[in-house]
Amino acid sequence: MMGKISNGGSAGGCIDYVTRKKKDKPDGSPCDEWKIIDSKDVFLSGGRAEITASLQDNISMNPNVKDPVGHISLNFHALDKDKVTEEMMVEIAGKYMERMDIKDTPYILVRHFDKDYPHCHLVYSRINNFGETISDSNDYSRNKDACRSLTEEYGLHISDGKQHTNVDQLRGVEKIRYEIFNAVNDAWKDRSICDFDKFKAKLKASGVGIEYKYRRGTNEVQGLWYTRKGKRFSASKIDRRFSYSNIRKHLSENRPLHPDSKWMYADGSIVPITNFRGVKFSRQQINDYVTGKAIRVDGCKGEYSTVYLKFVPEVKVPKVFSSNPDEPKQTSTSSFAPSLSHTQQPSAPEGGCCSVSGGDTETFSEFKARHPELTPKQALDAWRAKRRGKHLNGGFHM
Template sequence: MIGKIVKGKSFKGCISYVLDKDNVRLIDSEGVLTTNTKAIINSFYLQSLMNPKLKKSVGHIPISYSKEDESRLTDQFMIQLAKEYMEAMKIKNTQYIIVRHNNTDNPHCHIVFNRVDNDGKTISDKNDHYRNEKVCKQLKDKYNLTYGESKEQTNIQKLKGAEKTKYEIYHAIKATLKISKDWQQFEQNLKQQGISIAYKYKGQTDEVQGISFRKGEHTFKGSDIDRQFSYSKLNNLFQQNHNQKQHISQKQAQTEDTPVQPITESMSDNLGGIFNIHLNGEDHEEDAFRKRMEHEEKQRRKKSGIKR
């Protein structure tokens, strides 16, 4: 069981995407007219007007399950899981629909809900990504659901369409990062694999806010492919590479510019015995110790009356 948090501005775009496909079923809903897609969209939109200041009133959470659990995932059980998920995520007192999709090997559903609740208040999204992971784990443990495969273990050959392309881009990015020291190398290496990059800028400025990757007819935001592939995290990685390279260059330059000095007696004295440095083959500490032991032996013999 894996949930993915998505927030948006357009109920029309989201609900059309969720409903206007083959092999889909609306299995549960609350507070909306379900006559047709248009009626559902209008229901959500009218309630969102109660809180016009909220820019992203669309809540969308796809929840995917392992294929091993398919036989258990009746519509009723999927509804139960979705409702418990929403309750734990504090998504309540609001409109929602639950739509089941059957277009992939993994059983999954889409929860679309209004972030403007029935009283016009905003449903908080504070720490929602962290809470999502925690709630999914709790439900998997509670109902003994199969832990899904990681991206590394997913069989790409079984995937189709956009989902297959997304995993291809994921593996390409991961491999390319190992051989790319900066953005230029990164772009060039991906381009050779048929993947292009587009940047999202803040207003009319040169400040980059986001990144997306395109292969064929499919485009994905970096964070949708993997959280580690957002622009900020990729940029931090390349910045670390740059800083590390500069540090190494500075150390090499310092080493080359520093002349090698011979060790003198004054330098030896400053070391204060940290290193056992012998000058001209002499060990003054050893000589002092030997003389002290010889003196103590003479005193002992003198007291005992022993002659050598």
């Protein structure tokens, strides 16, 4: 997977591009080359104009920012065409946004079907719902790191700038290189492999061998070659993760998971969690969590900014609580879904809504000042709804 960043200044121009306006059918309906597969805080029912206006609402809160429209294409290898489902694409994009710190802002995710490799376009306002600028500092470096880690997490194919390769054209040495990568990556992800001998045995079963490169005049291993079908590749030609030192370090940290839960190890101890809903845990929080204590998490994304997180051994999963479950008579509000980034949110409290009023010319700042009881996000949603009298769902080519 690779991400290409091309931020710009025109929300309308970017929306027209990703929704292929120039390829609309004669009757004005959209062509079949694209589909909105995810969105947030965007009015879809009014078509391109309303989508653009949803972004402009945020941009207007900080009009001096250069290139306020974020545009990132996420491109997957052609070899992953059958693996990358629409649901996976949405999930990966969500995790990518978290790692790029793109949050609390309207966005759409548009899948394109005009190439032989899966890809999608993320368009968002770089002015978030609080009027703050989403930083683009070091975004190219952060983009590279995010793409590499997600490629590893989902077992996708390495790109090396060849993400547009036609799978039917893979032959000879290049095909062997990808076969080696898949075998090594599978062994890398097998948490039951805790030493190098087992790692080598796993590769051998897949038809991949290992040869050592020694420091001149010594028996010290300096590097690796991977071999298959008479061909030999240095580790860096497969993936820089798969060097000798990296593999040894990775294997030393491996522990087999429990057969019934990815949240605990086979010996019954708890797998550490380092972050939740955009909050990075302190060392003390991690230590408390793995010892079975409930930990308080402040600053969460979602309806509740403060929740409690606790591993529940009876069901072998962590659960989220609205109040401290270690105190008497507390009940959980939700349990973890398969992915941390898609955990079910606690249900909203009763009576959480409020009525709003005001003229159509009222600015967001004026509206927010009249409704101090609303959070910035609630105020922005209500202000948008008041201006348009519409809902944040339905409609445009979903």
